[in-house]
Amino acid sequence: MVKVVKFGGSSLANAAQYQKVIEILRADPERRIVVVSAPGKRFKDDVKVTDLLIKYANASGENVKVARQAVLDRYQEIADAYHVSDSDFEQINVHLIDLANLHHANKACRLAHFKAAGERLNAILMALVLKKFNVTARFVDPKQLGIKAHGDYNNAILDQHSYAQIEAVCSNLLDEAEYLVVPGFYAYNQNGEVCTFSRGGSDITGAILARGFQAQLYENFTDVDSIYSADPKIIAQPHPIREMTYREMRELAYAGFSVFHDEAIIPAIEAQVPIVIKNTDHPNLPGTVIEPEQNYASDLEITGVASSSRFAALYIHKYLLNREVGFTLKLLKILYRYDISYEHMPSGIDDLTIIFNQNQITDEILPSLLSDIREELHTDQLEWIDDYAILMVVGEGMRDKVGVVDRIVNALARKQIGIQMINQGASRISTMLGVHQNQVNQAVREIYREFFKNKGRAD
Numbered sequence: 346m347v348k349v350v351k352f353g354g355s356s357l358a359n360a361a362q363y364q365k366v367i368e369i370l371r372a373d374p375e376r377r378i379v380v381v382s383a384p385g386k387r388f389k390d391d392v393k394v395t396d397l398l399i400k401y402a403n404a405s406g407e408n409v410k411v412a413r414q415a416v417l418d419r420y421q422e423i424a425d426a427y428h429v430s431d432s433d434f435e436q437i438n439v440h441l442i443d444l445a446n447l448h449h450a451n452k453a454c455r456l457a458h459f460k461a462a463g464e465r466l467n468a469i470l471m472a473l474v475l476k477k478f479n480v481t482a483r484f485v486d487p488k489q490l491g492i493k494a495h496g497d498y499n500n501a502i503l504d505q506h507s508y509a510q511i512e513a514v515c516s517n518l519l520d521e522a523e524y525l526v527v528p529g530f531y532a533y534n535q536n537g538e539v540c541t542f543s544r545g546g547s548d549i550t551g552a553i554l555a556r557g558f559q560a561q562l563y564e565n566f567t568d569v570d571s572i573y574s575a576d577p578k579i580i581a582q583p584h585p586i587r588e589m590t591y592r593e594m595r596e597l598a599y600a601g602f603s604v605f606h607d608e609a610i611i612p613a614i615e616a617q618v619p620i621v622i623k624n625t626d627h628p629n630l631p632g633t634v635i636e637p638e639q640n641y642a643s644d645l646e647i648t649g650v651a652s653s654s655r656f657a658a659l660y661i662h663k664y665l666l667n668r669e670v671g672f673t674l675k676l677l678k679i680l681y682r683y684d685i686s687y688e689h690m691p692s693g694i695d696d697l698t699i700i701f702n703q704n705q706i707t708d709e710i711l712p713s714l715l716s717d718i719r720e721e722l723h724t725d726q727l728e729w730i731d732d733y734a735i736l737m738v739v740g741e742g743m744r745d746k747v748g749v750v751d752r753i754v755n756a757l758a759r760k761q762i763g764i765q766m767i768n769q770g771a772s773r774i775s776t777m778l779g780v781h782q783n784q785v786n787q788a789v790r791e792i793y794r795e796f797f798k799n800k801g802r803a804d
């Protein structure tokens with residue numbers, strides 16, 4: 346049995362972090378498949394290599410060389426610390442130079458190729474460094490593994506057919522080296538071009554490989570001791586979550602727990618591979634285990650409260666909407682025409698709200714989208730709310746408890762926080778609320794306080 350181990354950008358930010366990663370790998374012989382992100386921030390105001398690469402892609406004139414050098418320096422510091430030879434390191438330099446000279450189908454394709462270099466070069470470097478420790482390590486590109494994706498070049502989605510090839514290739518590769526080092530975050534489309542998953546997408550690659558290799562465990566190493574019940578940037582020293590279910594993680598990750606990518610849960614669910622989130626700085630701590638079902642005792646009503654301000658909403662009011670056959674169909678056809686997907690659509694008798702990911706609606710399309718909806722649906726009222734935030738209160742413990750929603754609503758009411766929308770998922774393990782963005786952090790604090798004030802570590 347093998348473990349897939351993913352290291353995030355913070356875990357690979359410099360040579361000192363590399364050292365911790367190597368020790369983690371060597372501490373457990375089952376850690377064979379190593380998925381790496383691009384080097385992340387070394388300190389608070391540092392810039393991630395992925396962002397340096399975006400700068401490089403957009404640079405012109407004199408700035409091109411400066412931007413390229415900034416990326417190269419990050420790898421050079423690590424290579425020097427491990428005495429990687431100049432000739433071995435040269436491939437990293439050459440790849441960065443080539444990026445700017447290659448022909449690309451369009452701007453989006455070019456950007457994806459640049460961004461993917463962060464992970465690709467880090468995986469090449471990690472394999473070179475591992476060899477310095479007298480172990481066999483092999484860089485394996487996603488193309489060789491058959492990781493294929495479709496959709497936007499910079500927001501791609503895995504092709505489900507990929508698994509047949511991944512599974513076939515994986516077992517053979519394991520015999521070839523002690524460590525297979527795979528770059529996260531990117532895949533190839535049907536034309537063989539590079540495309541990336543959405544930001545933070547190395548978690549997805551790790552999960553795909555956990556399924557592909559039928560791993561016993563997917564270990565995801567990051568910079569926190571565990572997943573907490575609230576974002577530690579909003580609540581100081583929040584309650585650590587020791588165990589949680591896939592369902593809980595999916596909802597919380599979607600709604601703002603950026604420690605794990607929400608789409609990365611899916612391959613793990615499909616193969617029923619448990620996930621553990623651990624800190625590269627404290628690898629012996631238990632971390633957070635994410636598993637198929639709740640097989641552990643818990644007296645918590647809620648597991649976590651997440652928030653995200655990446656949303657916008659359209660409120661539509663029309664009398665007798667409930668009696669109008671095909672109203673929603675017409676609305677969805679308009680969205681389809683504009684190539685827009687929506688996130689949620691809670692509705693009442695005479696109104697409905699459509700919640701979008703803000704990046705779906707640009708300033709260019711918004712006026713004509715609204716005017717088409719007004720004219721084709723004859724609405725009585727249309728309101729565009731661009732400061733929309735979502736709160737997600739999640740917990741397996743909510744399912745059988747009476748009065749949880751009551752406590753959420755009262756906690757917000759006590760602080761005069763208006764609720765724009767409230768929606769309880771059919772799974773009954775989550776309640777979603779819409780609030781204004783300027784109140785969202787306070788809302789998280791109030792809900793957190795309500796449910797964790799007697800649990801020892803409340804803010």
Ligand SMILES: Nc1ncnc2c1ncn2[C@@H]1O[C@H](COP(=O)(O)OP(=O)(O)O)[C@@H](O)[C@H]1O
Pocket residue numbers: 352353354355356382385545566567568569571572573574575576577578601602603604605
């Ligand atoms: N509920 C949460 N629990 C733990 N960390 C969280 C939570 N919500 C957001 N985070 C953030 O996620 C960060 C780790 O994710 P990320 O920056 O993507 O790490 P990596 O570089 O390892 O990929 C933490 O430093 C923390 O700020």
Ligand SMILES: N[C@@H](CC(=O)OP(=O)(O)O)C(=O)O
Pocket residue numbers: 352353354355382383385393395396463529530543544545546547548
């Ligand atoms: N490097 C990519 C992908 C990724 O997963 O990064 P990280 O592990 O640092 O979140 C990004 O910055 O989006």
